[in-house]
Amino acid sequence: MESFFGALKRELVHRHRFATRAQARQAIFVWIQAWYNRRRLHSALGYASPEQWEQQELLKAA
Template structure:
């Protein structure tokens, strides 16, 4: 899964942007992960749902158990 994540990060964000500083890169990549990758991007490994939605459902089931 890590290879899939880094492949998506590279293809969808890093290779399309030129960063002037390391801090610019850090901020942009953090925004990508928090606001796109986790909340909106559909993931095949979890039934084509956003990771945030899958995690919320998992937590509900874990607490109920």
């Protein structure tokens, strides 16, 4: 969790100034869904991102 929060702060929170909490919540949600969950490396996937892993699986199935 420390790694997650460190990345969140480093890559989003400290780079932006939000006018409202709602704007901050929305930006954090988008960052998690669009970047963190899709592109970060997962040890369970052989240190590939979910997108890379899915592409590899599609190539294997073809």
